[in-house]
Amino acid sequence: MAKTKIKFRNINKSFGNKEIIKDLSFDIEEGQFITILGSSGSGKTTTLKMVNRLIEPNSGQIEINDKEIKEYDLIELRRQIGYVVQQIGLFPHITIEKNIATVPELLGWEPEKIKERVTELMALIQLPYSEYAHRYPKQLSGGQQQRIGVARALAANPQIMLLDEPFGSVDAITRKELQSQIKAIHAELDSKTFLFVTHDINEAFLLGDRVMIMDKGRIEQYDTPQNIIKNPKGAFVNSLLDTVREEESLWSELI
Numbered sequence: 001m002a003k004t005k006i007k008f009r010n011i012n013k014s015f016g017n018k019e020i021i022k023d024l025s026f027d028i029e030e031g032q033f034i035t036i037l038g039s040s041g042s043g044k045t046t047t048l049k050m051v052n053r054l055i056e057p058n059s060g061q062i063e064i065n066d067k068e069i070k071e072y073d074l075i076e077l078r079r080q081i082g083y084v085v086q087q088i089g090l091f092p093h094i095t096i097e098k099n100i101a102t103v104p105e106l107l108g109w110e111p112e113k114i115k116e117r118v119t120e121l122m123a124l125i126q127l128p129y130s131e132y133a134h135r136y137p138k139q140l141s142g143g144q145q146q147r148i149g150v151a152r153a154l155a156a157n158p159q160i161m162l163l164d165e166p167f168g169s170v171d172a173i174t175r176k177e178l179q180s181q182i183k184a185i186h187a188e189l190d191s192k193t194f195l196f197v198t199h200d201i202n203e204a205f206l207l208g209d210r211v212m213i214m215d216k217g218r219i220e221q222y223d224t225p226q227n228i229i230k231n232p233k234g235a236f237v238n239s240l241l242d243t244v245r246e247e248e249s250l251w252s253e254l255i
């Protein structure tokens, strides 16, 4: 039986007197690619940031590997978790190689081991070491920088990857390429659990083994893309699927 990697139990989170996350409970199995889909302000980022304790819930429990995250040393916890956001945040004054090597260097890895790891990751994201390692971030396109952000997050071999709208700021064609790459990267890596936030329904359904659809701080449906399409639950999920159907009919009208 698959192992539960991340468990949320009755999580509540308010900012001031505004309740943002309401009694949220779910399980994520090890090795799955989970997409979190929802409208703006539905609590997707807040949910993600509670996994690596950038945000603390007001009540409830979060477990990783059956242990409450509060019981881990914070540095030890974050070492197990890679984090990629839309504003990549590469360091502009150091090379791509150094950017990817940031965490391994902090961890005191041997230089040879670091170079080996950087080379391996650059091959994985299809930006070969020989061509790109010694460039600076501004010498790369936005999409390439985003891939470096993914490699940097993977550098210390985390078990969990949190990706918050990582492709939000790139053009549609690059976005498509990045989507197929991230799926391939996940498939190549053994049993890594990915949580990927997006408000793009096509992206969520294309990438997710399971899609978690959120509205107003609650889960509306959490299932495989196939099951959601076959059996959408509730008004919000139906209205999301309608937007795709409307786009399809617009296209067919135009042809």
Ligand SMILES: Nc1ncnc2c1ncn2[C@@H]1O[C@H](COP(=O)(O)OP(=O)(O)OP(=O)(O)O)[C@@H](O)[C@H]1O
Binding pocket: 015, 016, 020, 038, 039, 040, 041, 042, 043, 044, 045, 046, 047, 199
């Ligand atoms: N630090 C904070 N202080 C106060 N309010 C916050 C804070 N962080 C988030 N919020 C509020 O919580 C709500 C949910 O925010 P969150 O970023 O989780 O939404 P989201 O679903 O990721 O939205 P988006 O797709 O727009 O990024 C929003 O109304 C936001 O304004």
